[in-house]
Amino acid sequence: MNVAKKNTKEWSPDSWLNYPVQQLPEYTDKKLLKSVFKELKGYPPLVNSWEVEDLRDQLALAARGKAFLLQGGDCAEVFDNCNAPQTVNLLKVLLQMSFILIHEMNIPVIRVGRIAGQYAKPRSSPVEKVGSEEIPTYRGDLFNKYQQDLEARVTNPKRLLEGYKLSALTLNFIRSLTEGKGFANLNHPEYWELDFMRRNKYYKEYESMVKSITNAVRFVETITNDRIDAMRQVRIHTSHEALNLYYDSAQTIQVPHNKGWYNLSTHMPWLGNRTRDLDGAHVEYFRGIRNPVGVKVGPPFENEEVVKLLDKLNPDNVEGKVTLITRMGKDNVKKYLPGLIQTVKNSGHSVIWSCDPMHGNTYATEENLKTRSFNDILTEIKETFQVHREEGSFLGGVHLELTGDNVTECVGGANGLKAEGLKRNYKTFCDPRLNYQQSLEMAYLITKEWKATWNER
Ligand code: PEP
Ligand code: CO
Numbered sequence: 001m002n003v004a005k006k007n008t009k010e011w012s013p014d015s016w017l018n019y020p021v022q023q024l025p026e027y028t029d030k031k032l033l034k035s036v037f038k039e040l041k042g043y044p045p046l047v048n049s050w051e052v053e054d055l056r057d058q059l060a061l062a063a064r065g066k067a068f069l070l071q072g073g074d075c076a077e078v079f080d081n082c083n084a085p086q087t088v089n090l091l092k093v094l095l096q097m098s099f100i101l102i103h104e105m106n107i108p109v110i111r112v113g114r115i116a117g118q119y120a121k122p123r124s125s126p127v128e129k130v131g132s133e134e135i136p137t138y139r140g141d142l143f144n145k146y147q148q149d150l151e152a153r154v155t156n157p158k159r160l161l162e163g164y165k166l167s168a169l170t171l172n173f174i175r176s177l178t179e180g181k182g183f184a185n186l187n188h189p190e191y192w193e194l195d196f197m198r199r200n201k202y203y204k205e206y207e208s209m210v211k212s213i214t215n216a217v218r219f220v221e222t223i224t225n226d227r228i229d230a231m232r233q234v235r236i237h238t239s240h241e242a243l244n245l246y247y248d249s250a251q252t253i254q255v256p257h258n259k260g261w262y263n264l265s266t267h268m269p270w271l272g273n274r275t276r277d278l279d280g281a282h283v284e285y286f287r288g289i290r291n292p293v294g295v296k297v298g299p300p301f302e303n304e305e306v307v308k309l310l311d312k313l314n315p316d317n318v319e320g321k322v323t324l325i326t327r328m329g330k331d332n333v334k335k336y337l338p339g340l341i342q343t344v345k346n347s348g349h350s351v352i353w354s355c356d357p358m359h360g361n362t363y364a365t366e367e368n369l370k371t372r373s374f375n376d377i378l379t380e381i382k383e384t385f386q387v388h389r390e391e392g393s394f395l396g397g398v399h400l401e402l403t404g405d406n407v408t409e410c411v412g413g414a415n416g417l418k419a420e421g422l423k424r425n426y427k428t429f430c431d432p433r434l435n436y437q438q439s440l441e442m443a444y445l446i447t448k449e450w451k452a453t454w455n456e457r
Pocket of ligand 2: 075076359401430431
């Protein structure tokens with residue numbers, strides 16, 4: 001048990017600039033970048049340090065199996081979709097999923113959206129072929145445009161400002177919904193869809209669970225004698241991959257009443273699987289912030305390297321600080337996860353274990369549409385729960401790409417979506433997401449795995 005020595009090298013929000021950086025293409029217009037960066041630094045923060053501290057405290061409970069983290073949202077938010085229905089639907093599905101989890105698991109659920117800043121994407125190739133021409137790849141709206149032409153794909157610093165402003169609009173709307181009376185409609189289970197579950201063998205159980213949640217909500221409202229107030233304050237936190245470090249570091253500041261530096265563009269930034277290089281710029285940036293952070297871990301990785309990362313990111317071993325989000329792929333869970341859990345355990349580091357069952361299970365259909373199968377996703381979740389059971393640790397959360405809309409991007413689930421049906425409403429700009437129905441069904445099936453864990457103990 002040895003949690004390593006502190007890294008004493010000087011850190012500042014911009015010290016990452018002295019390190020090799022992945023997935024951040026050169027901005028050709030340096031002058032414009034400089035002025036945009038300065039402007040971004042001058043804007044007020046999107047979240048506050050108390051909310052960030054509060055989230056870390058809640059995550060500390062998840063590290064002990066006393067709360068569960070539900071993190072989800074689009075693979076990539078896009079500027080053009082910054083509108084009310086999109087946000088309402090995502091909040092609705094996250095909220096309803098959290099009610100299912102709370103009802104069945106009897107513990108608090110920490111809701112974290114991939115929202116209000118999830119605009120930057122790591123890519124496997126820097127270029128894309130369009131006809132005979134090669135153009136730079138689309139890296140998310142924070143960098144460039146989706147449109148397949150050379151001009152659209154230029155990395156434009158002004159998009160940092162646009163991303164910041166649209167995140168502010170989104171967050172403002174989230175706050176007005178979750179803190180005001182408007183949200184009452186969304187948390188009422190009579191707005192839930194039930195019918196799609198008819199083809200699921202658990203339909204009866206599911207139906208009675210929704211009834212029970214409805215009764216519980218009514219009960220709380222009745223005893224407080226106010227239909228709206230009792231259920232009004234719903235906490236939803238924000239998260240995004242801190243990939244474009246100009247964006248995140250511009251919003252990293254010190255505040256009067258809490259020590260240290262906070263990334264106040266979001267509550268919980270995460271470090272992607274492709275940017276967790278120990279000596280790289282992203283890790284340098286992440287080691288200096290007080291926010292709770294997510295770290296994606298999937299092949300290829302070395303167990304010891306993950307411990308070194310934890311040493312850097314959390315030298316004081318603060319509980320709730322690091323969420324390790326494993327994304328192995330369904331066939332790799334049994335191969336890699338036991339060793340990782342053992343090595344982390346032996347290091348003495350406290351982490352929240354979360355499972356991203358999406359990114360290791362993507363494949364292309366014959367028609368070259370990226371998809372994921374509901375069953376593969378569920379298999380990764382099941383096996384991850386099982387390995388944690390066997391290793392005597394807890395799975396404290398899940399990380400899902402999902403939407404509250406009726407899209408057709410992942411195959412399977414009770415609604416029986418087949419590969420042929422994917423084109424019907426395939427909307428994602430990056431990876432395939434679970435739709436509203438698939439998300440509710442997944443939440444329900446997750447609770448079954450959780451129960452299996454606790455029944456065995
Ligand atoms: C993502 O979460 O969108 C992502 C790119 O994941 P990963 O870093 O795990 O590949
Ligand atoms: Co993705």
